[in-house]
Amino acid sequence: DVKVTQSSRYLVKRTGEKVFLECVQDMDHENMFWYRQDPGLGLRLIYFSYDVKMKEKGDIPEGYSVSREKKERFSLILESASTNQTSMYLCASTLDRPYGYTFGSGTRLTVV
Amino acid sequence: GQQLNQSPQSMFIQEGEDVSMNCTSSSIFNTWLWYKQDPGEGPVLLIALYKAGELTSNGRLTAQFGITRKDSFLNISASIPSDVGIYFCAGQGRDFGNEKLTFGTGTRL
Numbered sequence: 001d002v003k004v005t006q007s008s009r010y011l012v013k014r015t016g017e018k019v020f021l022e023c024v025q026d027m028d029h030e031n032m033f034w035y036r037q038d039p040g041l042g043l044r045l046i047y048f049s050y051d052v053k054m055k056e057k058g059d060i061p062e063g064y065s066v067s068r069e070k071k072e073r074f075s076l077i078l079e080s081a082s083t084n085q086t087s088m089y090l091c092a093s094t095l096d097r098p099y100g101y102t103f104g105s106g107t108r109l110t111v112v
Numbered sequence: 113g114q115q116l117n118q119s120p121q122s123m124f125i126q127e128g129e130d131v132s133m134n135c136t137s138s139s140i141f142n143t144w145l146w147y148k149q150d151p152g153e154g155p156v157l158l159i160a161l162y163k164a165g166e167l168t169s170n171g172r173l174t175a176q177f178g179i180t181r182k183d184s185f186l187n188i189s190a191s192i193p194s195d196v197g198i199y200f201c202a203g204q205g206r207d208f209g210n211e212k213l214t215f216g217t218g219t220r221l
Contacts, residue, residue: 004154009152033212035215040121040217041217042118042200042215042216042217042218043155043200043215044215045212048212058212090154090155092154100143100145100147100157100160100202100204100213101155101157101202101213102157103147103154103155103156104154105152105153105154106152106153106154
């Protein structure tokens with residue numbers, strides 16, 4: 001089975017800190033995604049990547065950046081964390097259509 | 113960005129009852145997917161639908177790809193306590209090579 005691993009389950013950071021969320025997949029998937037999940041809003045796409053060193057903005061990229069230096073690793077960066085970035089962050093990967101995504105277990109980030 | 117309209121938002125049911133939820137979109141999708149998220153975990157794929165009109169089952173779960181390609185339905189029969197969680201629909205668009213999924217807002221069971 002494909003495994004998507006997110007490095008932290010829970011994080012607490014201070015406002016203004018630079019925050020790194022790491023995601024690793026072990027099945028050589030081309031496509032990787034970062035979502036945030038908030039009650040009543042479902043899953044919203046922040047950034048995605050179809051290949052190494054490639055990135056595209058999703059629906060809510062403001063305040064975030066990403067890095068994909070290796071195929072298996074996709075990092076989400078909060079340049080200067082703010083309280084409105086408190087959320088559950090989910091990483092996902094997929095080989096190709098029509099297989100759907102495999103998600104990691106999520107990182108619950110609290111910014112205080 | 114686009115989101116799918118998913119209903120109901122939440123449901124309280126008795127064990128043994130059947131459950132129905134649906135998802136509608138203003139856009140046509142080529143693929144519909146249904147995910148379940150347990151508390152504290154990421155969503156897990158339940159059922160994938162690839163053709164308009166397709167009806168697919170996975171145990172007590174049955175999902176249908178609407179004829180118009182703009183909607184999908186999920187039914188759970190004879191619900192049990194472990195069915196509790198959040199159910200998300202997701203649609204994948206017609207653009208070739210576009211792997212992005214659009215997600216519904218979820219149904220909390």
